[in-house]
Amino acid sequence: MISPYHAKYYANELTCLHAADSVDRLSQSLFDATVDLNPHQIEAALFALRNPLQQGVLLADEVGLGKTIEAALVLCQHWAERRRRLVIVCPAALRKQWAQELSEKFALPCMVLDAAAIKQSGLSAQTCMSNMAGKQVVIMSYHFAAKMADELVTVPWDLVVIDEAHKLRNAHRASNRMGQALKLAFNGRRKVLLTATPMQNSLMELYGLSTLLDEHLFGDEKAFRKQFLHGESDTDELKKRLAGFAKRTLRSQVLEYVRYTKRQAITQPFNPTDEEQALYERISGFLQREISFALPKRQRHLTGLILRKLLASSPYAITGTLKTILERLQKKLNGDDPSDEDLAARLIEQDDLEEEYLEAQDSDELSEGESEGQSQAVLADVANERNERNETKELEAEIAEIESFIHQAQALTKDTKAEALITALDLGFAKMAEHNGPRKAIIFTESKRTQQFLADYLASHGYQDKIVTFSGTNAGAETNAIYQRWLQQYEGSDRITGSVQVDKRTALIDEFRDHAEIMIATEAAAEGVNLQFCALLINYDLPWNPQRVEQRIGRCHRYGQKHDVVVINFLNTRNQADQRVLELLTEKFQLFSGVFGASDEVLGRIESGIDFEKRIARIYDTCRKPEDIENAFAALQKELEADINDKLKQTQSKLIEHFDEDVHDKLKLQLDATQARLDKVSRWFWGVTQFALGDKASAKASGAKAQFDEANYSFSLIQSPITYAPVGRYQLVRAQQNQKRQQDFMAHAYRLNHPLGEWALETAKNCPTPNAEVVFDYSNHETKLSVIADLVGKSGWLRLDKLTVSALDTVENLLFSAMTDDGKALDQEATERLFVVQARQVTQTGSAEPPSTLADNQKRRIEAALAQFMEDNQRLFDAEREKLERWADDKLLASEEALKDTKAKIAQIKRDARKAPTLEEQSELQNQLRDLERQQRRQRQQIFDVEDEIMAKRDELIEALHERLTQTTETEHLFTVRWAVI
Numbered sequence: 001m002i003s004p005y006h007a008k009y010y011a012n013e014l015t016c017l018h019a020a021d022s023v024d025r026l027s028q029s030l031f032d033a034t035v036d037l038n039p040h041q042i043e044a045a046l047f048a049l050r051n052p053l054q055q056g057v058l059l060a061d062e063v064g065l066g067k068t069i070e071a072a073l074v075l076c077q078h079w080a081e082r083r084r085r086l087v088i089v090c091p092a093a094l095r096k097q098w099a100q101e102l103s104e105k106f107a108l109p110c111m112v113l114d115a116a117a118i119k120q121s122g123l124s125a126q127t128c129m130s131n132m133a134g135k136q137v138v139i140m141s142y143h144f145a146a147k148m149a150d151e152l153v154t155v156p157w158d159l160v161v162i163d164e165a166h167k168l169r170n171a172h173r174a175s176n177r178m179g180q181a182l183k184l185a186f187n188g189r190r191k192v193l194l195t196a197t198p199m200q201n202s203l204m205e206l207y208g209l210s211t212l213l214d215e216h217l218f219g220d221e222k223a224f225r226k227q228f229l230h231g232e233s234d235t236d237e238l239k240k241r242l243a244g245f246a247k248r249t250l251r252s253q254v255l256e257y258v259r260y261t262k263r264q265a266i267t268q269p270f271n272p273t274d275e276e277q278a279l280y281e282r283i284s285g286f287l288q289r290e291i292s293f294a295l296p297k298r299q300r301h302l303t304g305l306i307l308r309k310l311l312a313s314s315p316y317a318i319t320g321t322l323k324t325i326l327e328r329l330q331k332k333l334n335g336d337d338p339s340d341e342d343l344a345a346r347l348i349e350q351d352d353l354e355e356e357y358l359e360a361q362d363s364d365e366l367s368e369g370e371s372e373g374q375s376q377a378v379l380a381d382v383a384n385e386r387n388e389r390n391e392t393k394e395l396e397a398e399i400a401e402i403e404s405f406i407h408q409a410q411a412l413t414k415d416t417k418a419e420a421l422i423t424a425l426d427l428g429f430a431k432m433a434e435h436n437g438p439r440k441a442i443i444f445t446e447s448k449r450t451q452q453f454l455a456d457y458l459a460s461h462g463y464q465d466k467i468v469t470f471s472g473t474n475a476g477a478e479t480n481a482i483y484q485r486w487l488q489q490y491e492g493s494d495r496i497t498g499s500v501q502v503d504k505r506t507a508l509i510d511e512f513r514d515h516a517e518i519m520i521a522t523e524a525a526a527e528g529v530n531l532q533f534c535a536l537l538i539n540y541d542l543p544w545n546p547q548r549v550e551q552r553i554g555r556c557h558r559y560g561q562k563h564d565v566v567v568i569n570f571l572n573t574r575n576q577a578d579q580r581v582l583e584l585l586t587e588k589f590q591l592f593s594g595v596f597g598a599s600d601e602v603l604g605r606i607e608s609g610i611d612f613e614k615r616i617a618r619i620y621d622t623c624r625k626p627e628d629i630e631n632a633f634a635a636l637q638k639e640l641e642a643d644i645n646d647k648l649k650q651t652q653s654k655l656i657e658h659f660d661e662d663v664h665d666k667l668k669l670q671l672d673a674t675q676a677r678l679d680k681v682s683r684w685f686w687g688v689t690q691f692a693l694g695d696k697a698s699a700k701a702s703g704a705k706a707q708f709d710e711a712n713y714s715f716s717l718i719q720s721p722i723t724y725a726p727v728g729r730y731q732l733v734r735a736q737q738n739q740k741r742q743q744d745f746m747a748h749a750y751r752l753n754h755p756l757g758e759w760a761l762e763t764a765k766n767c768p769t770p771n772a773e774v775v776f777d778y779s780n781h782e783t784k785l786s787v788i789a790d791l792v793g794k795s796g797w798l799r800l801d802k803l804t805v806s807a808l809d810t811v812e813n814l815l816f817s818a819m820t821d822d823g824k825a826l827d828q829e830a831t832e833r834l835f836v837v838q839a840r841q842v843t844q845t846g847s848a849e850p851p852s853t854l855a856d857n858q859k860r861r862i863e864a865a866l867a868q869f870m871e872d873n874q875r876l877f878d879a880e881r882e883k884l885e886r887w888a889d890d891k892l893l894a895s896e897e898a899l900k901d902t903k904a905k906i907a908q909i910k911r912d913a914r915k916a917p918t919l920e921e922q923s924e925l926q927n928q929l930r931d932l933e934r935q936q937r938r939q940r941q942q943i944f945d946v947e948d949e950i951m952a953k954r955d956e957l958i959e960a961l962h963e964r965l966t967q968t969t970e971t972e973h974l975f976t977v978r979w980a981v982i
Contacts, residue, residue, distance in 0.1 A: 003839040004767045005774055005975055007691035009814070010684035010835075011764035012802055012974065014752065016812040017081060019872065020049040023673045029076035030674065031681045032751040034733055035105040036560075037073075038257045039670040040249045041066050045073035047247045048192050052809035053880040053961065056191030056213040058165070060248040063196040065258070066559065068101055071161045071192050075137060076106045080753060083158035085133045089182065090163035092141040093551065098163070099139055100505075100529075103497065107751055111136040114144055126151045133157070142167065146181035157189045162212070165193035169205035171212050172221060183212060198246065199655075203229055206242065206655075213245060216883060216957070219890020226897050227890070239655050241886070244879070257671070261535075262564045263557055265592030266427060267582070268538075270420035271573045276315070279408050280575075283311055283318065286401065288621050293332065293398050294325050299344045305617045306347050309446050312578070313541045314417065315409040317447035321347055322409075326402045333395050351447045351522075417570060418457050421540065424568045425458075425518075428536040437563040440512070440534040443520045444552055446541040451520050454540070463518060468511045470521040470529070474504045483507045492728050494748045505529070523548070532560035538568045544581055544613040549591050567592045576626055580633040581616060683836075685752060686713060686732060691767075692760035693717070702763065714747060717756070721763075725756035769975035770844065776981045777840035787830045788837060788981060795980035796820040797850040798831055802974055803862055805869045807967040808876055813865050817858035818979070825857060834979065845978050854976075862971060870967065877965055881958055888954040895946045899939045906932045 018024035026045055030037060040061070048057045048070070061067050075086050088098050095112045102108040111117070111132055121128045125148060132138050133155050145152060162168065162182070171179025191213055199205050207224045210217040218224050218241070228238045251258070272280065286292070287304050295303045310317040324346060421443070429439055445451050448471055455467050468482065486507035490496050497503055512519040513533050521529075523543075534556050543549050557565040569592070572578045585591050619632040693706040693715065705719035713732040720727050731747035751757055778788050798818035805811050816831035826834075906929060913925040 001839045001841075002687045002691045002695070003774055003842050004691070004695075004764075004769050005772070005842070005977055006835055006839065007688050007695075007764035008767055008769050008974055009800060010688045011761045012814055014681065014684055014688065015761055015765070016802075016814060017810050019811050020046065020051070020809070021872070022046075023670065023677050025049060026073060026077055027677060027681050028080035028752050029073045029106070030678060031685070032076060032080075032733060032753055033069075033073070033106050034749065035069060037069070037674065038066065038254060039674065040254050040257070041070045041073065042674055043670050044070040044247055044249065045077070048074045049077065051876050051879070053876055053964070054190070054214070054245065055188070056160075056193065056245070058193045058195070058198060058209060058213065058246040060195055060198040060246060062249070062251050064260070064559070065249055065251060065254065067194045067196070068098070068163070069105075071163075071194055072102055072106050072108075074192055075102065075159065075161065076108060078159050079108055079137075084135070085156060085158045086161075087133075087138045087140070087152070087155075087157055087159075088161045088163065089140055089142060089145045091167070092143070093548075094163060095139050095141060097529075100502070102137055103502070107749065107753060109136045110139055113138050113140045126154070129155060142178060142182075145185060146178050149181040149185040152185035153187070157186065160186045160189050160191045161194065162191060163194045165209060165212070166195040166197045166205070168193075168212055169199075169208045172204075172208040179208070179212070186212075198248070203238075206246075210245070216887040217241065217245060219887055220894050222897065223890040223894040226893065235655070242655055244883070258559060261557070261561050263553065263592055264431070264564055264566050265586065266424075266431075266566060266568045267571050268420050268424040268427070268568050269571045269573045270417045272416050273412075273414055275408075275412055276414070276416060277574050279315065279405070279412070280311060282408070283307070283405055284620070286405075287311075288624070293329055293395055294402065296343055301614060301617070302344045303347065304621065305614060306344065306351075308617055308620055309541070309544075310351060312572070312575075313445060313447040314450040314453060315412055315415065316453040317351060317449045319406055319409045320350065320449045322402055322406050324350065326399065326406070329395065329399050329402070333392070333399065351449060415457075417540075417572075418454065420570065421454065421458070421538070422461055424538055424570070428538065428566055428568055431566045432536055432563075435535075435563050437535045438533060439517055441518050441536040441538055442512075442531055442534050442556065443518060443538045443540050445520065445522060446543065448522050450541070451522055454520050458518065458520075466517040468508055468516040468519050470505075470508050470512075470519055472522065474501070474508060479504065479508065482511045486510060492726070529555055530558065530560075531555045532558060532562075535561065535563040535565045536568075537565065538570075540570055542569050542578075542582065542585070544616045546585055546591060546612065549585060553591065576629050577616075577620055577623070577633075580629065584633065584637060681752075682713075682732065685757070688764045689715070689750075689757070689760045692763040693721075714750075720756070722755060722759050725754070725759065730756070769977075771848070771850075771976050771978075773843050773845050773978040773980065775840040775842075776834055776837040776979060778837050778981050781837050785833050785836065787833050791820075791826075791830075791834070791981040793981070794820050795978065796826075797854050797976070797978055798826070798834075799850065799854055799858055799976040800974040801858060801862070802972040803865055804970045804972070805866065805967060806969075807869075808873050808964050811869060814974075815858065815861045815865060817854055817861055819851070819854060819857065823853070828861075834981070837981070840982060848978065850976055850978075866967075866969065873965060873967075877961055880961055884954050884957050888950045891950045892943075892947055895939070895943050899936065899943060902932055902936045902939055906936065 014027070016024075018027070023030070023042060023046065026042060026049075029045075030042070044059050044061065044067075048059065059067050059070055061070070071088075075088075078084065078086060090098055095114075099110040099112055102110050113129065113132065118125050118128045121131075123131070129138070129148070129151055140148070168176075168179045168182060170176045171183055174180065193209060193212065195209075198209060204221070204224070207218060207221065227234055251260070286294075287307055295307075307318070307321060310321050325343075328343060425441060428441055431437075432439055443454065445454065451469055451471065455469050458467055459465075469476070469479065483504050486503070487496065495506070497506075508519075509529060509531070512531075519531075519534075537553060537556050539549070539552070543552075553565065553567060569582055569586075571582055615636065619629065619636070623629045623632050690708060692702070693704045694708060702721040703719060704717075704721035706715045706717050708715045714729060716729050717725065717727045726748070729747040730750040733749045733751045748754070752761070776788075778785070778792055781788075796819050798816060801815050801817075803813045803815055805813075816826075816828055818826040818831040818834075820826070909925050909929045909932065913922055913929065916922040916925055
């Protein structure tokens with residue numbers, strides 16, 4: 001029997017705010033996560049939570065180790081602790097992935113905030129953001145966050161997660177607009193920075209990232225350079241400082257827990273017909289012109305890049321795009337001048353291309369504005385030249401030329417690339433059969449028009465009813481039919497979120513997993529879609545952006561993949577530039593082979609994948625001869641090789657990669673502790689739920705009614721006690737994860753943060769627990785508990801109190817005091833084990849009073865707990881004070897270095913003056929000497945002033961810390977019972 005005393009103890013244990021140095025602190029987030037967690041991820045999450053005085057941490061695990069999961073654990077724990085103003089800043093391409101991961105694996109409500117969402121809300125940006133903060137996890141792109149800096153700074157965020165943080169490694173520079181904007185937006189807020197490449201080109205990048213977290217981690221830039229970059233730098237000191245806020249785990253350290261499969265690359269060549277090649281060359285030549293009406297001046301590079309990608313995709317893709325351009329030019333000819341600004345956005349929307357292109361365009365316009373003065377004369381010359389021509393005739397000629405392109409494309413009778421796809425599928429499925437892999441293939445194209453063409457083509461070549469398409473919009477009759485079937489299948493379950501866009505995506509992925517053989521996807525499927533059940537990926541259109549290629553492969557080649565992943569890349573044998581792009585991605589970036597794919601160092605050095613694409617597009621646009629193409633790609637590859645600095649990699653390894661001999665043992669202990677805690681949490685939560693919904697008195701009071709299935713940790717809610725918990729079947733989320741049975745998905749996932757779970761916990765915490773006698777039934781307990789076996793036939797008293805202590809952080813402790821009738825005290829662990837055993841009976845004790853010794857023992861336990869709490873807080877305070885002392889020393893060092901430099905200059909001028917051959921030169925040097933000596937006197941005085949100022953600032957900060965150290969305590973008595981064990 002789950003007695004009210006069991007239930008109250010369990011409920012308080014489940015909601016306690018534990019200290020951040022043990023896995024207990026993560027109990028709620030670990031339990032609610034429907035994902036296999038690895039010990040290094042739990043270790044990283046605890047690292048991020050451990051010190052409430054810290055303004056943030058840098059989590060820098062190697063790629064593929066689950067930094068998203070680590071940050072999600074921290075977010076989930078904040079949510080469980082009711083600190084819910086949470087925001088994630090990430091590259092635009094990763095926003096959907098974050099939303100899906102948090103929603104599916106952690107049941108956190110999320111909202112992608114962008115200009116469209118604000119417009120749709122009908123509210124101001126400030127009001128929209130204020131309304132969302134605290135109710136949903138807000139997710140936004142870098143560019144949008146920078147644009148919204150003034151609004152973001154007004155929200156008291158509890159936690160800010162910044163993904164791909166290496167993009168902000170130059171945040172310390174005043175010229176870095178993005179970094180400066182985000183520093184302003186989140187100044188003083190607690191942050192978690194995520195990056196696999198914390199240092200790519202210089203140690204100064206670590207300094208730049210540190211300024212995002214906390215401006216007091218190091219002194220100023222000059223002091224950092226002097227201490228850690230120049231001369232005999234103090235590497236040990238730097239390593240010690242970094243260890244306080246940076247954590248990095250290597251793949252080699254976790255191979256016991258994370259199994260990696262390999263990648264295998266296959267090239268599928270196709271040889272275009274003369275007619276196809278002629279069309280390609282004509283349009284390519286058109287794109288190489290410096291002046292045309294088709295490509296708007298302000299968007300020339302972007303629209304040219306889009307057209308080149310679609311030209312390589314298929315005749316159907318380029319034809320549709322040319323029709324859009326033709327329509328625009330015809331309007332221009334008729335005097336209805338269309339807006340150039342809308343063209344790129346239209347093309348991107350029509351073909352479901354990456355939204356990042358538009359954000360990149362914004363950045364380009366800023367750059368263009370900065371260089372506008374330099375090219376003003378050139379632009380004026382072009383404009384004058386245009387004015388002198390007959391613009392109408394030129395426009396008519398360009399319209400006719402584009403019409404001829406369209407006719408030429410429509411006249412093609414053969415598509416050699418599509419024919420090669422049938423061969424590629426046969427080859428890929430044969431490879432899958434060799435490894436006993438699934439007969440599933442994901443085909444990526446960069447065009448929605450190509451996607452539809454391929455769906456029709458494959459359907460007519462043996463794959464009818466075996467295809468599902470996936471895009472950014474996911475519209476169309478077939479998609480809607482799949483969606484409606486899915487809604488019927490999962491009616492009444494938590495699989496349905498209520499968001500049509502999210503549910504359609506889930507329905508299409510389920511259709512691919514359970515029924516279809518082929519998914520044809522636009523770039524939208526590279527964002528936030530997990531396809532571990534598929535091990536064959538075909539790049540029908542190969543992006544020039546290595547980061548995007550890696551992201552595509554990462555949809556399949558990720559944690560949970562059981563087979564080697566085969567990647568098939570298409571290659572146009574009549575296009576030398578295409579061959580060199582594939583060679584670059586294969587050999588330099590090593591995207592398609594090995595266990596891990598592209599190295600962190602190589603991918604991380606590309607500031608922006610789209611910028612890299614533009615560099616390749618420039619080669620296509622400017623190189624007309626084979627030798628020019630060869631030379632241009634050779635130069636690009638050489639530049640990439642120069643970026644890889646082996647010495648820097650060794651420095652990074654020495655600084656933030658910890659090769660402790662006992663790291664494996666630490667992770668093993670963490671894994672054991674986590675499993676033990678989760679077992680307890682499962683047992684407690686199940687007990688609380690049974691008490692709240694199954695106990696006669698409790699259920700009668702609340703009007704709840706449920707039937708329990710003990711074997712499967714599930715129950716049927718027949719009558720709900722709250723309006724927002726629907727009736728139906730509920731499955732304990734941990735049991736659901738372990739059983740992984742299809743019918744489990746038909747139940748509501750029952751979590752600690754589910755409304756019904758929260759109601760059950762509150763019900764148990766508030767249930768009446770007067771003094772009573774509880775008889776613990778060890779004779780019917782299924783497992784052996786040695787400490788309880790020794791108590792059989794004995795009885796005594798126990799009490800439970802909840803101690804809440806607030807200072808730097810708030811920590812709650814449940815403290816038992818127990819004793820036998822013969823006066824022997826029981827320790828905390830023995831009393832906790834007593835409540836593992838169910839109750840045989842509970843009876844009122846009447847006027848019986850516990851001995852005074854029980855209260856005295858409890859008083860001593862409380863005093864000991866307070867002493868431990870103060871000791872832990874003092875340790876955190878000392879670490880933070882030491883950080884501020886070092887910061888002050890750094891700042892003083894910078895002033896002293898300036899004085900040293902001046903002294904050195906004075907000494908040099910004195911030497912030069914002695915050697916000066918003429919009086920005139922001696923006089924000039926004497927003037928310089930007087931100026932430097934005056935400067936030296938000023939600097940000496942400034943050192944005293946600066947020292948006073950820095951010390952005052954340091955003391956002010958330490959005093960603020962002292963105020964936070966002020967402690968408040970509260971003790972709540974939960975219950976006292978007389979106990980007996982039978």
